[in-house]
Amino acid sequence: MSGHTYKIIELVGSSKNTVEDAVKNALSKASESLRNSRWFEVTQIRGEIENNEVAYWQVVLKLGFNIDGTQRKTDTGETVKKESGGQTDVSGKYRCKVCGYIYDPQKGDPDNGINPGTSFKDLPNDWKCPECGVNKDQFEEMREGS
Ligand code: FE
Numbered sequence: 001m002s003g004h005t006y007k008i009i010e011l012v013g014s015s016k017n018t019v020e021d022a023v024k025n026a027l028s029k030a031s032e033s034l035r036n037s038r039w040f041e042v043t044q045i046r047g048e049i050e051n052n053e054v055a056y057w058q059v060v061l062k063l064g065f066n067i068d069g070t071q072r073k074t075d076t077g078e079t080v081k082k083e084s085g086g087q088t089d090v091s092g093k094y095r096c097k098v099c100g101y102i103y104d105p106q107k108g109d110p111d112n113g114i115n116p117g118t119s120f121k122d123l124p125n126d127w128k129c130p131e132c133g134v135n136k137d138q139f140e141e142m143r144e145g146s
Contacts, residue, residue, distance in 0.1 A: 006038060006064040007099050007132065014058045019045055022059040034098070035133035036066040067099060067131055090142040094120045097140055099132035 013026025023042065030037065044060035092105040103109070103123075108116040109130055114123060120139070127136060 004038075005067050007067050008062050008064050009034075009098065010043075010060060011040075011063055012058065012060050014056050016056055019057050019059055022057045023061060026059065026061060027063070030063055033134045033138070034063070034065055037063055038066050039064045065132060090144055092119060093142040094139040095142050096129045096132065096134060097138050098134045099129060101129050101131040102142070103139065 009030075011026040011030055013022040013024075013029070015021035015025055019042075023040070027037070027040065041062045041064075042059050043062055044058075046058050047054045048056040048058065094103045095101070096103075103120055105119045106116060108114040108118045109123075109127070110116070112127070112130060114127065120136075120141075123136060125136065128134060129138065
């Protein structure tokens with residue numbers, strides 16, 4: 001894994017059948033909103049009992065996805081300072097709650113056809129985080145000091 005940078009999120013999956021199915025259910029749900037998933041690690045396995053039988057398997061897993069090719073940091077406070085040249089101007093900026101990517105309307109997202117000067121609200125509904133691929137609803141407006 002050396003030379004690559006990953007962001008890790010935690011998922012919980014469940015299945016009536018097997019632990020493996022619980023993992024697959026979690027991964028398939030995650031694939032709807034995440035791309036560049038690379039590996040997972042099951043950290044917890046538990047079950048729910050009904051009538052002395054296993055009613056549900058539940059797994060907690062860490063999912064790593066690739067964020068190579070970015071200089072951005074998950075420490076968003078630091079990123080804001082860098083991007084705004086030491087000022088605290090965060091007006092119009094939105095942050096991805098999943099990976100920390102910051103959408104800056106002054107820069108737009110030219111790689112994905114978004115011109116500089118496009119406000120977050122004017123982004124098309126099918127626009128996705130360029131880093132982790134989640135939808136717009138996973139973004140939060142940034143405020144001073146955040
Ligand atoms: Fe993201």
